[in-house]
Amino acid sequence: MTATTPITPTRNTLSGMDIENNPIDSQEKSRRWQLILGKDDSDDAIALSSQDQRLADALNALYDCGTSGEGRQAGLGRSAPKVSKWLGDIRQFFPSSVVQVIQKDAFERLGLKQMLMEPEFLNAMQADVHLVADLISLRSVMPEKTISTARQVVQKVVDELMQRLEKRTQEAIRGSINKGKRTYRPRFNDIDWHKTIHANLRHYQADFNTIVPEKLVGYLRQQRRLTDLDEVILCVDQSGSMASSVVYSSIFAAVMASIPSIKTKLVCFDTAIIDLTDELADPVQVLFGVQLGGGTDINQAIAYCEKKIEQPSKTHLILISDLYEGGDEKQLVARVSQLIRQGVNVISLLALSDDGRPSYDDNMAQKFANIGSPVFACTPDQFPDLMATALKREDVLAWAANQDIKTVCGD
Numbered sequence: 001m002t003a004t005t006p007i008t009p010t011r012n013t014l015s016g017m018d019i020e021n022n023p024i025d026s027q028e029k030s031r032r033w034q035l036i037l038g039k040d041d042s043d044d045a046i047a048l049s050s051q052d053q054r055l056a057d058a059l060n061a062l063y064d065c066g067t068s069g070e071g072r073q074a075g076l077g078r079s080a081p082k083v084s085k086w087l088g089d090i091r092q093f094f095p096s097s098v099v100q101v102i103q104k105d106a107f108e109r110l111g112l113k114q115m116l117m118e119p120e121f122l123n124a125m126q127a128d129v130h131l132v133a134d135l136i137s138l139r140s141v142m143p144e145k146t147i148s149t150a151r152q153v154v155q156k157v158v159d160e161l162m163q164r165l166e167k168r169t170q171e172a173i174r175g176s177i178n179k180g181k182r183t184y185r186p187r188f189n190d191i192d193w194h195k196t197i198h199a200n201l202r203h204y205q206a207d208f209n210t211i212v213p214e215k216l217v218g219y220l221r222q223q224r225r226l227t228d229l230d231e232v233i234l235c236v237d238q239s240g241s242m243a244s245s246v247v248y249s250s251i252f253a254a255v256m257a258s259i260p261s262i263k264t265k266l267v268c269f270d271t272a273i274i275d276l277t278d279e280l281a282d283p284v285q286v287l288f289g290v291q292l293g294g295g296t297d298i299n300q301a302i303a304y305c306e307k308k309i310e311q312p313s314k315t316h317l318i319l320i321s322d323l324y325e326g327g328d329e330k331q332l333v334a335r336v337s338q339l340i341r342q343g344v345n346v347i348s349l350l351a352l353s354d355d356g357r358p359s360y361d362d363n364m365a366q367k368f369a370n371i372g373s374p375v376f377a378c379t380p381d382q383f384p385d386l387m388a389t390a391l392k393r394e395d396v397l398a399w400a401a402n403q404d405i406k407t408v409c410g411d
Contacts, residue, residue, distance in 0.1 A: 031048070031052070034048065034056075035048075035052065035055065035056055035059070054089055054093075055089070055093045057089075058086055058089040058090050058093060061086055062086075062102065062105060062106055062109060063105075063109075088130075088240070088243070090102050091137065091240025091241070091243070091292065092240055092241060095294070095295070099137075099240075128157060129157065129161075129243075129244045129247040129248060129353070129354075130243070130244055131153065131157070132153070132154050132157050132158075132247050132287065133243035133244055133246065133247055133292060134243075135150040135153060135154060136150075136154070136287055136288065136290055136292055137240075137243070137292045138150075139288065151284060151288070154284050154287055154288070155284050157247075158251065158283045158284055158287070161248075161251045161380075162251065162254075162255065162283070165251060165252065165255060165380060165383075165384070166255050166258075168384045169252065169255045169256065169383070169384040169387070170255065170258070170259055171187070171384075172384035172385055172387065172388040173256065173259055173261070173262065173384065173387055173388055173391060184215055184216060184217060184218075185216070185218075186216055186217070186218020187218070190218040191216055191217070191218040192217050192218050195217040195218075196213055196215075196216055196217045196218070197211060197213075199213075199215055199217055200212070200213040200214055200215060229261065229262060229263055229314070230261075230262050230263070230314045230315070230316060230391050231262065231263040231264075231265070231309070231310065231311070231314060231315045231316070232256055232262055232263070232264050232265070232315075232316045232318065232387070232391075233264075233265045233267065233305050233308060233309070233315065233316070233317045233318065234249050234252070234253050234264070234265070234266050234267070234318050234320065235267045235269070235301055235302065235305050235317060235318065235319045235320065235321075236249045236250075236266065236267065236268045236269070236320045236321075237268075237269065237270070237296060237298070237301075237319075237320060237321035237322065238268040238269060238270050238274075238290055238291060238292055238294070239270050239292075239294060239295065239296045239322075239324075240292060240294075241322055241324075241359070242320070242321065242322060242351070243292055244351075244353040244354075244355055245320050245349075245351050245352040245353050246268065246287075246290055246292065247287065248352045248353060248380045248383075249266070249320055249352055250266065250276075250283055250286045250287050250290065251283055252352075252380075252383060252387075253265075253266040253276075253280055253286070254280050254281070254282075254283040254286060256387070257277075257280035257281070262391070264277075264280065265277045265305075265308060266280060266286065267301060267304060267305055267308075268289075268290055268291075269296075269297065269298070269300070269301035269304075270291065270294035270295055270296055270297070271294055271295040271296070271297045271300075271326065271327075272291070272294070273300065273301055273304050274289060274290070274291065275304075276289050276290075295326045296321070296324055296325060296326045296327070297325075297326055297327035298319070298321055298323070298325050298327060298332055299325065299327040299328045299329075299331050299332035299335060300327055302317075302319070302332060302335050302336060302339075303335060305317060306335065306339065309339075309344060312339070312342040312343040312344045313342075313343035313344075315343075315344045315345065316344075316345040316347070316387075316390050316391065317339065317344050317345065317346045317347070318347050318349060318387075318390075319336075319346065319347070319348045319349065319373075320349045320351070320352050321348070321349075321350070322350055322351070322358055322359060322360040322361065323348070323350065323360050323361040323364040323365050323368065323375075324360070324361045324364075325361065325364055329364065332364075333364075333367050333368070333371065336368065336371060336373060337371040337372075340371060340372045340373060345390055345393065346372075346373040347373065347374050347386075347390060347396060348365070348368050348373050348374065348375040348376075349376070349377060349378050350365065350375065350376065350377040351377040351378070352377075352378055352379075352380065352383060353377075353379070353380070354379055354380065357377065357406075358377050365408040366408060366410070366411075368408070369407075369408040369409060369410035370410045370411050371410075372410070374396045374397050374400065374407060375407060375408035376400050376405050376406065376407040376408065377405070378405070382403055382405070385399070385403075386399065
């Protein structure tokens with residue numbers, strides 16, 4: 001079943017017509033009945049595909065499923081992993097308008113509101129980017145008191161991520177190591193340990209089997225000139241499958257916005273566009289401005305970003321999307337190709353997350369690679385170095401190879 005198949009989430013109707021009011025065949029009608037009514041152990045039950053089974057399980061977790069005349073109550077219980085998986089599934093299988101209805105029913109039927117309101121439950125949950133994505137997705141059906149609780153959880157995760165990523169990102173972007181120059185007051189990460197040990201051999205402490213360095217030797221960082229500002233535009237797909245990437249992108253956008261040597265913009269999109277650049281001083285506010293779910297119109301988003309570009313040769317457009325385009329594919333490729341010819345550094349990240357190899361549109365990824373946009377997925381720990389490489393206009397594909405990152409190769 002696609003995201004637009006007209007099966008209502010309350011499972012109380014069945015149409016014999018498709019979305020365009022055309023008759024449907026008997027097998028498809030049987031399939032829809034089975035999805036509506038739940039598990040069917042009869043001999044004439046059709047076998048569901050793995051995707052249909054996931055869809056059925058997602059609905060069974062929320063709605064009553066009567067079998068053999070006996071009612072059965074399903075539910076998510078009080079397990080945070082189950083809640084997270086279920087929310088991800090419904091965002092994948094249904095359009096945003098239906099997701100809103102299902103989530104509202106979940107608050108009433110499964111007591112999600114009570115779960116989120118209980119400090120004991122929230123403390124027991126693993127507060128991570130997935131939980132943040134779930135809370136943001138549910139905020140439109142939360143009462144004000146629950147939103148306040150959700151903000152506290154989101155703030156906690158944001159603070160932890162900022163502590164983990166902020167310093168490294170700022171150092172990577174603000175300056176690059178110049179190994180042709182030495183300094184005797186290096187930062188810890190810039191210490192040349194071989195030279196430092198050699199220069200301090202006379203301070204060897206035999207009793208402790210170690211050297212106490214009197215002088216540190218390291219590399220001098222080359223600072224970027226404030227008059228030579230680069231612009232970074234993070235163009236982020238906020239459809240349901242990109243939830244954790246949206247969270248990380250928002251954090252990095254906020255960090256980069258605090259660096260005076262670059263100008264940072266954050267644009268999130270599905271079939272609509274929301275420019276969150278003015279909110280970057282408050283990462284939590286940025287996240288609560290995101291609208292997770294919905295379709296995808298990448299072409300429209302790139303067209304919006306194109307209008308924001310002032311100096312193509314100093315602009316880095318980071319498109320973070322699985323490249324499943326719901327808009328004009330041909331125009332999208334032509335638009336990105338034109339930006340690259342103008343000198344814009346266009347990098348396509350299939351994901352910015354710790355979730356492993358993402359699902360993405362192979363055909364569109366190949367087209368992007370063919371026109372000269374590097375295409376690969378990236379972890380949050382790798383992103384600062386990626387941005388440093390991009391800002392220096394170095395070979396991003398060579399950097400990815402050194403990181404053992406699998407890229408989409410052009411023809």
